[in-house]
Amino acid sequence: MAEMQTLFPFVRIVKQDKMKRALLLNVVDPSIGGVLIKGEKGTAKSTAVRSMAQFLPARPAVKGCAYRCDPRYPKRLCADCQARIAAGEELETVKVPMKVIELPLNATEDRVSGTLDLEYVLKTGKKKFEPGVLASANGNILYVDEINLLDDHIIDLLLDSAAMGVNYVEREGVSFSHPARFVLVGTMNPEEGNLRPQLLDRFGLSVEVEGEDSITTRTEVIKRRLAFDADPEAYVDSCKDELKALTKQIEQARKLITEIPVDDNAVTMAAKLSMKFSMEGHRSDITLIRAARANAALAGRKEITKDDMKDVAALVLAHRIKRNAFDKTKFDESEVTECLARM
Known part of the structure; x- marks a missing residue:
């Protein structure tokens, strides 16, 4: 198993306060509707999003549930969890870490939504569903780098699921749905094309980031990056108290x-x-x-x-x-x- 990459810490990103604020606000209240981050290369867009995994708080989930349903909201439980309750089972709760799930740029609709095994349905009369990215994203951050290069219908699918909190799949008259409540975060370089205004409006927040033109700021960025590259684990460890404080701040805000x-x-x-x-x-x-x-x-x-x-x-x-x-x-x-x- 490959060793997990050590990411530059969110709390040590120099300036870019609006970008960091937009991300944190969505973690506190996912109903805000996600955030689109626009900016030139090298402005810490991807770094900020991916490094959120270092401080995202844990949340309750139903043990054994493929979608990690949140037991605090009974009406949002998946069909499997509802069936377990109907059968008299008491659902056990566990704490799971909130994650950053990244969507591959070349992802197909089936890869995003998941697939129904129609042959199995015809043979047995029962539904068999292969979960996709939206299943993994439930309760997490769903990150799309270069979101402006995604097909519009895939972006529509992501935004619809994020707004409704449900992923609905239908094939040949057979349907299946599961919870899909997540924070959609997209990053992009406007020089490579923009999103349609109709799609822009669907993002709750948007922020444009720029490279720093201050010598003092640019110098600080260089120093921190070099210190991180010299010993990533030690650098992240040096700010663990700041990361813990940020986690606690988010939990209290929620x-x-x-x-x-x-x-x-x-x-x-x-x-x-x-x-x-x-x-x-x-x-x-x-x-x-x-x-x-x-x-x-x-x-x-x-x-x-x-x-x-x-x-x-x-x-x-x-x-x-x-x-x-x-x-x-x-x-x-x-x-x-x-x-x-x-x-």
Whole structure:
């Protein structure tokens, strides 16, 4: 068995605060809808996502379940777990680590969704399902590098499953479904092509990362990378306390978020920001509230403030603004401050 690669630690990535915030918010509240990270090569996009495995908290799962169903939500259990309960079995719970599951760029629809053995169905009258990537992704992070190079129908499939929390497979009139609740994270280099606006809107958050143009910052990046390359295990070990602290922060935020009310003030702030930036529909309003609440939870607070809205506004709104094909105007965050100042 090949030795697992030691990854550069998330907590030692220099700057790129918006990218790190977007990822953490989705871990605290997966209903935010995932994140798309856009940027040139060498800006720590893939490093940040893959290294999340070092601090992701464990979660409860049904022992022996192929989809690691979460026993806290009985209505979301797979058919097998429901059948076990119906037969009078008491489901045993175990703790499983949250993982980063990576989707191969050349993955077929069958590889993603899984396959039904129709021959077995015809012979026995029973369903036989071979799980795919979406089964592995349930309760985890599903990461797609160079997501803009995936076929659109595969991206649609991923986004639909992420939104519904279920993977539904149908072949020749035979159907099967299983839980598929995951955080979809995509990274891409815009120079290699962009996603359709309809697909962009389906991502809860989006962030554009750039290379550092400060000598001080670039110097620090080089020093940290060289120190890591010299002894990866020792370098990761040197920041284990920071990683443990981050895990604890996420666990506490997950508990706290249920206690944070969505009051009229938070709803009004979200509505005003969406109207200010001419958002279509209400996906942006809902996502602003969810992201701001997760942001408050990460900070250990029990209320949504203007600062929370300011922290998440660009992540939620920037990729939803309608622009001309060659318009590279950046999102003006001063307009967010101005909009909220009137409240």
